Amino acid sequence: MMRRREARLGWLFISPAFFHLVVFALFPMGYALYLSFFKWHLIKDVRQYVGSSNYAFCLTDETFLHSLWNSAKYSLLSVPFGMALGLAVAILVNQKLRGISIFRTIYYIPAISSGVAIAMLWIYVYLPETGLLNSMALGLLGEHGRLTPMVASMLGKPDWHLASIDFLNSTQWAMIALAFMSGWGGLGPKMVLFLAGLLGIPQSLYEAAELDGAGRWRSFVSVTLPMLAPTTFFVLVTSTIGALQVFTPVYMMTKGGPDESTNVVGYQIYQEAWVTFHTGLAAAESFVLLALIAVVSLAQFRMMKSTLVGYATT
Amino acid sequence: MRRKTWDKVRGALWATGLYALLIALAAFLLAPFVWMVLISVHPWNTPIPAISDLIPRGPDGQVHLDWSNYGLVLFDPNLPVARFLFNSAFVTLTVVVGQTLVSSLAAYGFAKLHFRGRELVFALFLGSMMFAGPVTQIPVYLLLRSLGWLDSYWALVVPGLSSAFSVFLLRQFFMQIPAELDEAARIDGAGDFRIYARVVMPLSKAALATAAAFTFFGVWTDFFNPLIYTNSVEMRTLEVGLSIYKNSYGGSNWPAQMTAAVIVMLPLLVVFLFVQRYFVKGIMLGSIK
Structure with missing residues (x-):
């Protein structure tokens, strides 16, 4: 009797959130799957059942495949960089120093910033000639830079100097520029997560390592890194999921260009869904992205498991 | 005794190095924001200033911060x-x-x-x-x-x-x-x-x-x-x-x-x-x- 009352109450407590979940997440997921089998124009609202041909189309469509490749590239550039930076900064702010919490707060600020403001800001940072990055670098190493003669003579090339780079308009640099910006912007949460991980490592392990004659580096490799493995895994999975869906910076800063070099899959789906109104195709493409995210997360999970087993046996 | 002093010096050096690193990192993270604010107080519709002119100056060479941009944006007629x-x-x-x-x-x-x-x-x-x-x-x-x-x-x-x-x-x-x-x-x-x-x-x-x-x-x-x-x-x-x-x-x-x-x-x-x-x-x- 008691149990049944509790069950009814339990459902009562979760019912608003569960209803919302059904209406705004579960039903839409099913409906998106249904949509992906139709040729459907969002505005004209004509729909025609086409079977799996949306999938067949996008999996052979060069633009879409290229956008998947671009997303992979973006993730491979931004995730390791962001994680390494996050871990390094976490170790730095884990030092017992006066005023350290002020630095922790400062380092978090880019992460709470508006994506639009950040994009406007970094367009300026990356501008050729007058942008923050170029003007600083050129002031030191440009044609009339202060350090140019010194470096040129060291290189043995008297005419050497840096040239201005138009980062966001260069097929070679645009993606790197976006990934670098994301490392800057995403530092805060990664730092906090790694910091939490570091604080959770029992001090006794370091003492034992010291007794065994381990130096700073050795205890970092043999104690810190393995003990951080669960945190690292969590950060890896969440940042990869985020990186595979990146949209705002691409929309604001490069529009997928130049020459489609930053046309990531999130932007590509946006184009199909809201610009060319290939609604059914966009739904199919979003499921391909979903599958990709699931596969990558699962692979990372497997990798994590085998790493942990490796540590347990040695 | 001497050893103790040396440890103290080493500790101080270590702390100084850490602070330098912390401040450099803070500068890296905050520099774009500082630039953002400084450019926002330049006169409306002017090109990007060179680094040396980042702090806006009036014709008399005095520092001249032009906050009127905020009014222009907040009350943009369009x-x-x-x-x-x-x-x-x-x-x-x-x-x-x-x-x-x-x-x-x-x-x-x-x-x-x-x-x-x-x-x-x-x-x-x-x-x-x-x-x-x-x-x-x-x-x-x-x-x-x-x-x-x-x-x-x-x-x-x-x-x-x-x-x-x-x-x-x-x-x-x-x-x-x-x-x-x-x-x-x-x-x-x-x-x-x-x-x-x-x-x-x-x-x-x-x-x-x-x-x-x-x-x-x-x-x-x-x-x-x-x-x-x-x-x-x-x-x-x-x-x-x-x-x-x-x-x-x-x-x-x-x-x-x-x-x-x-x-x-x-x-x-x-x-x-x-x-x-x-x-x-x-x-x-x-x-x-």
């Missing part, structure tokens, strides 16, 4: 920026209050009550948190369209009234509240709604503040949803409204663009300074599986 600000504030506050209420109720159910199917439903919440993102945009748009809610506050508010992340976060907190406390209240004759309202919620002020803070920043800086759910200028939020600034004014009027960026950023910074201590706690809890 853009209802005050309306954007109201939209952002109204939508964000409504979602924060609604989501905290709905999510805390669900979190109580998951943390404190036992019922068949609880684990499965919770797994659905977690799964949607990880995987629903990319595929739900079109169906939710169609849903809002068939309800006639597009381009209205309904479209901006209702999809945010619950979030799997908030449910998850609050459940983690609620589970740490010792069962003895609600047992004691139960013996005193309190029902679950009373325990939720009078025991769990008051004990979880910090947790609720954390969840609310995450929601606040998520909604205020949301770009994608307002972009596709609204289309009239009057219904734009600050984030989407001021992105128009970048497009319609092109890259030429940098002081205007940077002024717009500062206006978007300022409320975020102010709120962050009040709630920053909750972020560390919240993220740490959110990561524990």
